[in-house]
Amino acid sequence: MSGVLLLVLLLPPLGASVPSPSRPPLRYCRRCCDHLDPPESASSPRPGGLYVSPEVRTFINMTILKGDKGDRGERGTLGKPGPEGPQGSLGPVGPKGSKGQAGAPGDPCKTQHSSFSVGRRKALHSEDYYQAMIFDTVFVNLGEHFSMFKGKFYCYVPGVYFFNVNIHTWNFKETYLHLMHNEHEQVILYAQPSDRSIMQSQSVMLTLELNDEVWVRLYKRERENAIYSDDVDIYITFNGYLVAPSV
Structure with a gap:
């Protein structure tokens, strides 16, 4: 009788919940230069432009995302001219030019001789x-x-x-x-x-x-x-x- 009573005392009540086995702490992916503490909320930014997705708990580096090409800026002011360079060597002789137009008429009072x-x-x-x-x-x-x-x-x-x-x-x-x-x-x-x-x-x-x-x-x-x-x-x-x- 005493043995039955000891067994009843050791059994837990029927409505009591059985504690679940302990789980390892949640680990987050982070760069070596990120802050060691986990983010306070899923939408709060982390140092270095990292955000945590609430669904998958994954960090996204926003600095590697390339945006659209911006508009071309205005043309800057013209700089000062540089110093004059040395004179180049004489180039090759070019082809003979075409015949020029006839000159103006000479003085009619002046007689030409040859x-x-x-x-x-x-x-x-x-x-x-x-x-x-x-x-x-x-x-x-x-x-x-x-x-x-x-x-x-x-x-x-x-x-x-x-x-x-x-x-x-x-x-x-x-x-x-x-x-x-x-x-x-x-x-x-x-x-x-x-x-x-x-x-x-x-x-x-x-x-x-x-x-x-x-x-x-x-x-x-x-x-x-x-x-x-x-x-x-x-x-x-x-x-x-x-x-x-x-x-």
Whole structure:
């Protein structure tokens, strides 16, 4: 009887609740730099921009969320110009420009002139296929338009010009000349080899532009090309003059 009474005293009352086993404390995800204490409420922010979701108790780092691109700001004020840099090296020569427009009409009361007459005292034997004839005597060279060094007339007054060349052939030798306008043959002076030397002449009128060139060129073919002259008399002459200037 005493054993039954002891068992009844040890049993808990039927309405009493049985204590549940202890649970481990709730742990929160946090960065090492976050505050150690848990947040007071689910919606309160944590240091560093972290928030706790009440459903899943997860921290969200708001600093890694990228927003929309903002509007472009206003242009700032222009800064001060910097110091002037060193001068660069000279660039390559550019292509030749197009021909310019004609200039204004000149003074109608001022007459324009251009003329020359030159000669050669020395005989000439061609040394190459193309050879410019050089002169050593000046009769007329108005304005120095004829270059004695190059044997060329340079046009400084555009217009119509008359040119004439006179030579004396050499016995038994060929004579072959071109009257040149820039790099183009205009007229030819030719004499076949003969036992008699003779005087030969050729003339032409040309329209020249500013800086055009007119000169005499020897042309050597299979046979020797030669022109006769001596130190006493002048057998070779080259002449030209302006007939009418361009309007």
